[in-house]
Every structure is written in structure tokens, then in C-alpha cells.
Amino acid sequence: MSEQAAPGKLAAQAxxxxxxxxxxxxxxxxxxxxxxxxxxxSRDYLWAGNTIYAALTAIFAANLVLxxxxxxxxxxxxxxxxxxxxxxxxxxxx
Amino acid sequence: MSVxxxxxxxxxxxxxxxxxxxxxxxxxxxTSKSGIGIAGLGTFKPELxxxxxxxxxxxxxxxxxxxxxxxxxxxxxxxxxxxxxxGFIHLGAGLACGFTGLAAGYAIGYVGDSCVRAYVFESKxxxxxxxxLIFGEVLGLYGLIVALIMNSRASExxxxx
Numbered sequence: 001m002s003e004q005a006a007p008g009k010l011a012a013q014a015x016x017x018x019x020x021x022x023x024x025x026x027x028x029x030x031x032x033x034x035x036x037x038x039x040x041x042s043r044d045y046l047w048a049g050n051t052i053y054a055a056l057t058a059i060f061a062a063n064l065v066l067x068x069x070x071x072x073x074x075x076x077x078x079x080x081x082x083x084x085x086x087x088x089x090x091x092x093x094x
Numbered sequence: 095m096s097v098x099x100x101x102x103x104x105x106x107x108x109x110x111x112x113x114x115x116x117x118x119x120x121x122x123x124x125t126s127k128s129g130i131g132i133a134g135l136g137t138f139k140p141e142l143x144x145x146x147x148x149x150x151x152x153x154x155x156x157x158x159x160x161x162x163x164x165x166x167x168x169x170x171x172x173x174x175x176x177x178x179x180x181g182f183i184h185l186g187a188g189l190a191c192g193f194t195g196l197a198a199g200y201a202i203g204y205v206g207d208s209c210v211r212a213y214v215f216e217s218k219x220x221x222x223x224x225x226x227l228i229f230g231e232v233l234g235l236y237g238l239i240v241a242l243i244m245n246s247r248a249s250e251x252x253x254x255x
Binding site: 056063069 | 154161165243
């Protein structure tokens with residue numbers, strides 16, 4: 001039984017592996033771009049030159065990227081679990 | 095003793111460099127140490143990899159803190175009319191951010207490693223891991239806040255004669 005399940009598992013893993021890589025690349029880029037851009041843009045346009053508020057905005061942006069990543073990871077796991085449950089239920093119907 | 099010696103920018107630039115260098119060392123330690131645990135987890139449960147990468151993302155944020163402080167301090171450096179007072183302030187701000195980032199990265203590395211290894215067996219460890227990681231990252235945030243406060247005092251330095 002496990003030999004039959006292994007190719008299906010491999011295919012599912014390959015399907016998810018691409019998703020993990022793209023999510024990671026997007027997160028890494030966002031972690032680099034978002035704080036710096038929010039620092040400079042907020043310093044010039046939002047806070048009228050006040051650097052402390054601009055740095056706090058940059059910190060907020062970096063932590064926002066982190067929170068979005070955590071939310072995305074938790075949602076992906078629940079989506080994977082729902083898919084697995086669906087597959088096991090369809091096997092039971094057979 | 096002059097208020098604005100010519101070697102004053104040395105300390106300012108040392109502050110910029112140390113903020114970036116030490117926080118990156120901490121982030122590298124956190125990334126690598128937790129990466130060991132993630133590699134161990136990946137061989138048993140590959141579907142948990144996305145959630146177990148959270149320590150790596152948090153280590154990246156420690157490096158971002160160092161980057162923000164470096165950019166902040168570098169924005170206040172001047173070739174002339176730069177007093178030794180401002181130089182020491184910038185050095186202190188850079189060191190504060192850098193070494194707290196080192197400490198935070200260290201904590202994130204150890205916690206990330208052992209918690210993702212435990213996450214293979216017990217899924218309730220996830221929330222605990224995120225909580226402990228947040229407390230570890232806040233250490234770097236404290237250093238950044240102190241660096242911000244110190245850097246804001248540099249603008250009140252005396253004019254050079």
C-alpha cells in the first residue's frame with residue numbers, strides 16, 4: 001500500500017515544493033524592500049523629515065511582512081490538511 | 095582638545111559598520127542554527143516546512159533592524175561640522191543595535207533549532223515556538239529603540255568653531 005501511495009505523495013510534494021520556494025523568495029524580497037522603502041518614503045512624505053517616526057514605520061513594515069508570512073504558512077498547512085482529508089474521504093468512497 | 099577633531103567621523107562610520115556587522119552575525123547564527131533543525135524536520139515531515147521556516151524569517155528581521163539603524167545613522171554623517179559628541183553618539187547607537195541583534199539572533203537560533211525538532215512530534219509546540227521567538231526578537235527591537243533615541247540626540251551637537 002505504501003508503494004502505491006509513494007508516487008502520489010511525491011507528486012504532491014513536488015507540487016508544494018515550488019510553492020514553498022516562491023513564497024520564500026517573495027518573503028525575502030519583501031523583507032529587503034518594504035522596510036527601506038517605507039523608511040525613505042515615510043520620512044519624506046509622511047513625517048516631514050522626522051527620522052524616528054520613519055524608523056518606526058520601517059520596523060512596523062518588517063514585522064508586517066513577518067506576520068503575513070506566519071499567516072500564509074498556517075493557512076497553507078490547513079489547506080494541505082483539508083486536501084489530505086478530501087483525498088482520504090474519496091478513497092473511502094471507492 | 096577641540097570639539098570637532100578630524101578623526102570624529104571615524105567613530106560615526108564605526109557605528110554604521112558595527113550596527114550592520116553584528117546584527118548580521120546574529121542573523122546568520124540564527125538562520126544557520128535553526129536551518130539545522132529544519133533540515134532534520136524536513137526528512138520526516140516535509141509538509142511542515144513552511145511553518146518551520148519562521149525562525150529563518152525572524153532572523154532576517156534582525157538583520158533588517160541592523161540595516162535600518164545603519165541607514166539612519168549614515169543619514170546623519172557629515173564631512174565637515176561633525177563634532178566628536180555626534181561621533182560617539184553614532185558609535186554608541188550602532189553598537190547598541192549591533193550587539194542586541196547578536197543576542198537576539200543567538201536566542202532565535204537555539205530556540206528555532208530545538209523547537210522545530212520538537213514540532214515533528216508534537217504540533218502544539220508551534221504556538222510556543224512563535225511566542226518564544228517573538229520574545230527573542232524583541233531583544234533586537236529594544237536595541238533598535240535605544241539606537242533611535244541616542245541618534246536623535248546627535249542633532250543637538252554644537253556647531254564646530
